Amino acid sequence: MDLAERIHAFAAAEGLARRDPDADSATPATPGDLATSMAFQRRLFDAGLAWFDGPVAFGGAGLDPATADALRGVLYEYELPDQSYFTVSRRIVAPTILAHGSPEQQQRWMRALWRGDALACQLFSEPEAGSDLASLRCTAVRDGDEWVVNGQKVWSSWAHLSDVGELLARTGAPADRHRAITAFLIEMDRPGITVRPIRQINGDSHFNEVFFDDVRIPDSARLGAVDQGWTVAMSTLTSERTAMGSRDKTYLSRPYRRLRALAPEPGDAERELLAEAWIREQLAGVTADRVAAGAVSPSIGKLALVDDLGFYGRAAARLLGPDMVADAGAPGFGTWSDFLLSSPAQRIAGGTDQIQRGIVAERVLGLPRDTRH
The missing domain is CATH 2.40.110.10 (Butyryl-CoA Dehydrogenase, subunit A, domain 2)
Structure with missing residues (x-):
């Protein structure tokens, strides 16, 4: 049984439901139950399905990035307990420990962070x-x-x-x-x-x-x-920006389909919004792949992400109108409101937009450094 088949077998044993690609709800910003998420993560790790591209010595599968990304795609076909708790642990701090930590630090924290024993x-x-x-x-x-x-x-x-x-x-x-x-x-x-x-x-x-x-x-x-902490910090921030611009980010999945569900009979204005949503979703995937391949700076992926999040929130508000804030709990409305209020924080995470633009200007475009600092 290959790993993809093992993922499907694990999901069946766990009773995980398939994600509905036409669901009209945005990813909730309010976190789910931590104990449930941590217990699930331990079972996933013990089954060898948590860290596809991690070192075997620390419980990873040791696969190349492309294969690991494909397998994560299979895993994310299912509704998983809230994974947001682990983003900082697994995608930001753990890579830094792996790159800069002592053998003792790596032994103590790598497995614990990926298994969900520690945050x-x-x-x-x-x-x-x-x-x-x-x-x-x-x-x-x-x-x-x-x-x-x-x-x-x-x-x-x-x-x-x-x-x-x-x-x-x-x-x-x-x-x-x-x-x-x-x-x-x-x-x-x-x-x-x-x-x-x-x-x-x-x-x-x-x-x-x-x-x-x-x-x-x-x-x-x-x-x-x-x-020498600045070198360590830059490694951490690069991991954070890369994670924010990756295909498997959890801020909002399938944005076009989710927005499309809010407008069953779109007029001209709505169709224009939905067309832009579709284009942005395609470009986001291409950008994420280029960042993962090292073809473009993670700062570019991060800037693209926060711009997309702002657009999707504004688009949802246009499509929902007063229902954005006045719903009675119908699927999608409350979570879209939550999304709209939460997404601006991503402009700060990993360095503000201004910092990212400075990095792109100096390190990508080769423009002169800002001499004001």
Whole structure:
């Protein structure tokens, strides 16, 4: 039995329903039950169906990216328990640990993150260091074989549920900017860490503020060399941007069909909207494939994604009219409203639109650097 057949057999044993390609509901931004998702992820991992392109040593199948992507497509033919909890763990933090972590860190966290035994968060942005990450103020001061961390982070997805966080902290003079930053893997239950969820416009609270007050961590928690955290951070952000622009992103699947279901008898204006939705969906797939193949910058994929999300939300609002906000729970309406309110956050994740445009301008188009910083 090949892996595709094993996926279908696993889905049958789990009683997973096939995705309805004509469903008129957007992917809910409000997360599902965490315990259900984690239990499912453990069964999926133990069946050898969770990490198709991961190293065999850590429980992956060791397949090439194209084969892995095809198999993920087979898996996503089914309605799965909420996978959003694992995006930061598997697609952002885990690749960084694999690239920069010590053998001990890899052994401790890789299998745990992919199996769903642990969750990870990103501890990068700060109240005054969002787009300009090199100006961060959170400090880590060495004290023998330990580091003492003080400061604040914000917009950390799932930090209130996470077991470990990838932390960027200043270990040198602020004037040295990115040359004086070190990365760490910090356990989130250490004394001195306070996590406060942030209530968002859609009522969800997966973003968090995180405070560090004399938090002691061992030097073995350091991720990479001292003062070399910028290299680690760039690796993480590249993974994040790549994940956001990939074919298997969970923000919204089959947007054209979902929007088409909202307009059974479209007029000229509606047909124009739907035509653009179809074109954007085709281009998104092509762009995702080019990003995965290394043909274009992940920043281009990320910029395309957030522009598409904004369009789909506005299109749904045009097609639904007052039902967007005044529904009584009919399928699709509430989730489209949730989607419209949630999607703007993706303009910040992985670096703001302005940062992405700067990267494309300088590194892709070869334009002069911005000398204002």
